[in-house]
Amino acid sequence: MNATLKTSDTRPGVEAIAAKGWLAAHKWLILRRSSQIGILLLFLVGPWFGLWIVKGNLNFSYTLSFLPLTDPFIILQSLLARQAPEKLALIGVTIVVLFYLLVGGRSYCSWVCPVNPLTDFAYWLRVRLGLKGSAHISRPTRYWMLGMTLVAAAVTGSIAWEMVNPVSMMHRGLIFGLGLAWAVLLAVFLFDLFVMRHGWCGHLCPVGAFYSLIGRYSLTRIKLPARAACNDCMDCFAVCPEPQVIRPALKAIAGTPPVILEANCTNCGRCIDVCSKDVFAFGTRFNTTVAPVTGVPQTAPK
Amino acid sequence: MDNENKPSAAARRQFLADTARMACGVGLLGLGVGLYARHAKALPPAAIRPPGALPETEFSAACIRCGLCVRDCPFDILHLAKPEEPVSTGTPYFVARQLPCEMCEDIPCVKACPTGALDHSLKDINKSKMGLAVLVDQETCLNFLGLRCDICYRVCPVIDKAITLDRQVNVRTGRHTHFIPVVHSDHCTGCGKCEKACPTEVASIKVFPLYMAKGQLSSHYRLGWVEKEKAGGSLVAPDVEHRYNMPEGMKYESGKGLSPSAPADAAPGSAPGSTSGLPRAFQGGKL
Numbered sequence: 001m002n003a004t005l006k007t008s009d010t011r012p013g014v015e016a017i018a019a020k021g022w023l024a025a026h027k028w029l030i031l032r033r034s035s036q037i038g039i040l041l042l043f044l045v046g047p048w049f050g051l052w053i054v055k056g057n058l059n060f061s062y063t064l065s066f067l068p069l070t071d072p073f074i075i076l077q078s079l080l081a082r083q084a085p086e087k088l089a090l091i092g093v094t095i096v097v098l099f100y101l102l103v104g105g106r107s108y109c110s111w112v113c114p115v116n117p118l119t120d121f122a123y124w125l126r127v128r129l130g131l132k133g134s135a136h137i138s139r140p141t142r143y144w145m146l147g148m149t150l151v152a153a154a155v156t157g158s159i160a161w162e163m164v165n166p167v168s169m170m171h172r173g174l175i176f177g178l179g180l181a182w183a184v185l186l187a188v189f190l191f192d193l194f195v196m197r198h199g200w201c202g203h204l205c206p207v208g209a210f211y212s213l214i215g216r217y218s219l220t221r222i223k224l225p226a227r228a229a230c231n232d233c234m235d236c237f238a239v240c241p242e243p244q245v246i247r248p249a250l251k252a253i254a255g256t257p258p259v260i261l262e263a264n265c266t267n268c269g270r271c272i273d274v275c276s277k278d279v280f281a282f283g284t285r286f287n288t289t290v291a292p293v294t295g296v297p298q299t300a301p302k
Numbered sequence: 303m304d305n306e307n308k309p310s311a312a313a314r315r316q317f318l319a320d321t322a323r324m325a326c327g328v329g330l331l332g333l334g335v336g337l338y339a340r341h342a343k344a345l346p347p348a349a350i351r352p353p354g355a356l357p358e359t360e361f362s363a364a365c366i367r368c369g370l371c372v373r374d375c376p377f378d379i380l381h382l383a384k385p386e387e388p389v390s391t392g393t394p395y396f397v398a399r400q401l402p403c404e405m406c407e408d409i410p411c412v413k414a415c416p417t418g419a420l421d422h423s424l425k426d427i428n429k430s431k432m433g434l435a436v437l438v439d440q441e442t443c444l445n446f447l448g449l450r451c452d453i454c455y456r457v458c459p460v461i462d463k464a465i466t467l468d469r470q471v472n473v474r475t476g477r478h479t480h481f482i483p484v485v486h487s488d489h490c491t492g493c494g495k496c497e498k499a500c501p502t503e504v505a506s507i508k509v510f511p512l513y514m515a516k517g518q519l520s521s522h523y524r525l526g527w528v529e530k531e532k533a534g535g536s537l538v539a540p541d542v543e544h545r546y547n548m549p550e551g552m553k554y555e556s557g558k559g560l561s562p563s564a565p566a567d568a569a570p571g572s573a574p575g576s577t578s579g580l581p582r583a584f585q586g587g588k589l
Contacts, residue, residue, distance in 0.1 A: 046373070052373075055369075055370055055373045055374075055414075056368040056369055056370050056373065057367075057368055057369055059366045059367050059368045059392075060366050060368035060370065060416050060417075061368070062370060062414075062416075068416060070366070070416065071366070074366045074367075075366070078363055078364060078366060078417065081362075081363030081364075082363060083360060083363040083364035083417070083418075083419075084418070085364075085366075085416065085417040085418065086415070086416055086417055086418045086422065088416040089366070089416040089417045092416065137324070137327075138320060138324065140324075141324050141327075141328065144324050144325060144328040145328055145331075147328075148328045148329070148331065148332035148335070149335075152332050152335050152336045152339065153363075155336060156336050156339045156343075157359060157362075157363050158339050158343060158359075158362035158363050158390070159362065159363060159365070159366070159367075160335050160336055160338070160339030161335060162366075162367050162390070162391060162392055163335065163338055163339050163342060163385075163390060163391045164335055164338065164385075164391070168367065168392065169385060169391065169392075172367065172369065172382060172392055173384075175369070176369050176372065176381070176382045177381070177382070177384060178384070179384025179385055179386055179387070180384060180385050180386035181384065181385050183385075184385065
């Protein structure tokens, strides 16, 4: 293996940085991290500085005593445990569901969820350390996990999953005090690092699985108007946390239109960043037209 | 079976094996989560839920662990359970001995709850039932030892209703009075002020969850004096006036003994045909 090649040429995004400049090749990543940090800070300035903009946590938050936002997944569990929420929580659910129908269900995962930076870091480190091999669990396992949490709620008559949910444990912990939750988060981190590539967020997390159900019908999508310009550098596959969603739209498999309609695309926009050919862009699910690219055949090679 | 669209037997076997693997793995995890959640429903006695909290079985289904009650508590008394604590992760509680509920009149914690895990129909904090104070140790309670500590009685926000001082003779000295603190469950809110203020090394009066602290009479039990008050009089037939069974024509007077009675005023019981005053066994001329 050529050492110089390994360090300088094969890392995803190198071509894009050369073509577009560093900033343009990290635009969505920077925006996304800003969103994750910003949202967390909104929750933290209350307990830290007494600036109560947002109260609560991701399960339910109340912004400026005006805007209620409720996690629909926890309300679903509460309903299955045979408890109906009050009006405020229901208004919050409606707002959140409508919002994610607009921006993409699993946008929650990549733009809001505090576990995402943790597992992203685990993946980054995994690549850096050159850790190969990964336990095989199929990606739909997350839907079994989702089913399990709902059955557990119904059978125990309590929101059982909240006892162990690393997502809410991390967010609540950062705001209200972590306790031993760090051990759970460390376990998730180590699992992603050593046991399984994109293990938690990409295969197991029932919260993400729930939001993907909203994502099935959501408006904002990654479109690929210039898919014919793809030079098969594979950088998008390398950075995508859910690479299986790219291929059908990119390669026009079975006549798939040039838009990623897969429920598990997290709208993170990393593919837009790392593509030197500007194949990807944010659009809507109705962006099914292919932009004419002069001199390149529109049907992708089989 | 030889249809091209159908997956091969090997692929089908693989699919079934994968599915079984997933289902079993996730099922195992689910079992663990379920059992853990079951255990957590047994709230430790020292953990007291905020005012208006539903019974624990319903609370663990209705509380969405958002912490709004914690935020709106002006005295920072509530906290959310951390994973290592023996309370459902993320649910609010307080420990009376550390910081008791201040019983705000507007009950901001209940108002803040978005789900009804804290019952919004609770409008009067004095009606809340967070728990019930119990004078757990008569051997260490200073009032039981004959002192006039009275602290629990004095700090009680529902003074003279939730805790009263009942006077009893101090048999040990023979000339002093014990002022015994007595908790009345119909007025005690379980705020925990008494437990917090109790001066003994370990509190002699403690707040326990209602299900632990309160007994229950069998449903068919009636308290005679209560029933009497309700009915406006005794529900038992009045006692029959005692009559002596005297030799005919005689009467008995205390201190005087037997003497002949006036014929007209003969005891009614002795009159023939009027046996109503006699016990049933003696009726019918069986004497």
